[in-house]
Amino acid sequence: MRKWILAIALAALPGLAIAAAEGFPLDAANIDLHNKASLQRGAKLFVNYCMGCHSAEHQRYNRMARDIGLTEEQVKDNLIFTGAKVGDLMRNAMPKADAKKWFGAAPPDLTLIARSRGVDYLYTYLRTFYIDPSRPWGVNNAAFPLVGMPHALADLQGWQKAKLETHKDEFGNETHQIVGFEVVKPGSMSGPEFDAAVRDLVTFLAYIAEPIKLERQRIGIWVIAFLIVLTGVFYLLKKEYWKDVH
Template sequence: MKSALALVLAFVSSVACGAGGSTYPLEQIEPDYSDKESLQRGLATYSHYCMGCHSLGYQRYERTATDLGIDPEIMVQAIVPSGKKIGDLGGIAMPPRAAAEWFGAPPPDLTLVARKRSPEWVYTYMKTFYVDPTRPLGVNNKVFPKVGMPHVLEPLQGLQHVVCADPMAGDELIAQ
């Protein structure tokens, strides 16, 4: 799970990744932007788990392919949505109005998130979803409380529960 998150984070922050915030402590990380294979795996993870809702609206597919050392033909076959061209910006099919209705707000464009926040914010955010039956989607987040996003990496991470192992230490996230 940690490696999948690192891959997504490295990819998203490499193309320049906004949303709520808290005072939850962020994990310190050091993405390796020179590791093209890792960044390519991050792009694949983004395309499988994030691309349905989050655009890369300020990044062209062609630039992503060039930056990550991906053959343009492979990029078109594997990543670029049907009907789009490699020179297009990284949009999504979901209409913003529908997204706002389903999730309470349109999902942010990921070319802006890491720049607005930080790679550490994105990494910690993706790792801190937990079960919360009071929320519409059944999960909440330590970094961005009351977020309207589902826990899309749950198949990789599993569901976490907040427990207080030591009353003096505060809450901990414990995987199920």
């Protein structure tokens, strides 16, 4: 048993060396939740490239339609491929037991992924898959070393390899740091086009993570204004009550 554990540990060392390097810098997503065109493009990418494995089971199709400026008919005709009804939750058709058997673990639901990971992380993660023949799916990820999922957007981005810098510490131990990427097989999109598409997808993921966010912010401004006015009224009332005490 110990020999097996040692063998597994040694096999993982190259990946661990990269993972042990300083965290990969995150790029700013710069999303705009007010941009309904971006949300609609992101929804299209989500149902076409993500929902084969992942679900968003805390979000309903009809709620999404209303919030991002689509009609229910448009959603039924263009965004539902599973036979679900427009009032249903956005679940996929993959059985979790089969998913666990195929992938080692069931792909997580993505409803709250933007809140748990952050939009900058997602934007960087989706753009930094690179070829790594040692991994089960042939790819690794700069933001998530030893990633266990395939590169779902490879048809759009293409295939890229990582540019590595090797560093030695005072004891001669080597670590490898990713400093960039080189495209070896182009996808259907150029680099800027793919970045824009990923931004749309992340915008949609941020929306489903908190659909009420914009409304909450709008109401919050009025609540703060009300409290400021109320504070002034209470101050004047206090002065009126206490003016004869002295």
